[in-house]
Amino acid sequence: MLLRGFGFWRRRPAVMMLGLIPAAIVFIAVVAALVALGLGLPWLTEWLTPFADEWDDPWPGLVRGAIGAIVLAAAVVLAAVTFTALTLAVGDPFYERIWRAVELELGGEVPEQGAGVWRSILDSGRLIALGLLAAMGVGVTAFIPIVGAVLAPTLGVILSGRLLAMELTSRAFDARGIRSIARRSVLRGRGAELLGFGVATQLLFMVPLGAIFTMPAAVAGSTLLARSALDAAAAAAAAAAAPAEPTPRPR
Numbered sequence: 001m002l003l004r005g006f007g008f009w010r011r012r013p014a015v016m017m018l019g020l021i022p023a024a025i026v027f028i029a030v031v032a033a034l035v036a037l038g039l040g041l042p043w044l045t046e047w048l049t050p051f052a053d054e055w056d057d058p059w060p061g062l063v064r065g066a067i068g069a070i071v072l073a074a075a076v077v078l079a080a081v082t083f084t085a086l087t088l089a090v091g092d093p094f095y096e097r098i099w100r101a102v103e104l105e106l107g108g109e110v111p112e113q114g115a116g117v118w119r120s121i122l123d124s125g126r127l128i129a130l131g132l133l134a135a136m137g138v139g140v141t142a143f144i145p146i147v148g149a150v151l152a153p154t155l156g157v158i159l160s161g162r163l164l165a166m167e168l169t170s171r172a173f174d175a176r177g178i179r180s181i182a183r184r185s186v187l188r189g190r191g192a193e194l195l196g197f198g199v200a201t202q203l204l205f206m207v208p209l210g211a212i213f214t215m216p217a218a219v220a221g222s223t224l225l226a227r228s229a230l231d232a233a234a235a236a237a238a239a240a241a242a243p244a245e246p247t248p249r250p251r
Helices: 002-006 013-018 020-048 050-054 059-090 092-106 117-141 148-168 170-175 180-186 191-205 210-241
Strands: none
Touching: 002 191, 002 210, 013 020, 013 092, 013 210, 020 059, 020 092, 020 210, 059 092, 059 117, 059 148, 059 191, 059 210, 092 170, 092 210, 117 148, 148 170, 148 191, 148 210, 170 180, 170 210, 180 210, 191 210
16 A cells, blocks of 8 residues: 555656645754754763663763663654644645545545544544653663663654554545544554554654655545545445345245
């Protein structure tokens, strides 16, 4: 679905280019925040570990280095989720045009308008809150002996990818008035597809400047994914409502 979303760069370049504007603005702000955190990380780790001042070398450096890596890993997870949330909120009019272009290309019944700016802002706030919880979970996981250094970044990509997928696919559902409980019913059985889409998007976000060019494609691909689930659910409901054919009598 993400690759199909990138295909819209070829078919609708003008609409996709609009999606670069909010992504670039938020990307610069998020990168600036991460750079500031990186520059202040030595001071932050010393402030968090005053008890290590009395320890013999090399333990203070090792402990503070590990804590610094944990803080940075959690910040990257939070930054990825924050980038998506803020970009969708700031660029709602731009991304609604991408969403509508995909919906019209797919055909069928297309809502007159999206969920609206205020709904997008509320969803963004919820996503940031969930991202903060995910970042805290990654930070705690990093303290697990031996496997924590590998498990924490892996868990971070999985959790943030899942959150990204759920948030990106929400536009098609919100435009149709389908809220969380009904949405989970429509997406039932597509957990692997959602996770794969979200993880692929998250990994591309981690490539330098990848987030800017991936965001419009992710909006298009998530619309394709949501419509696939909606169309399948509608077909299943129609089949269930259709009267059963009478069984022919034996001669």
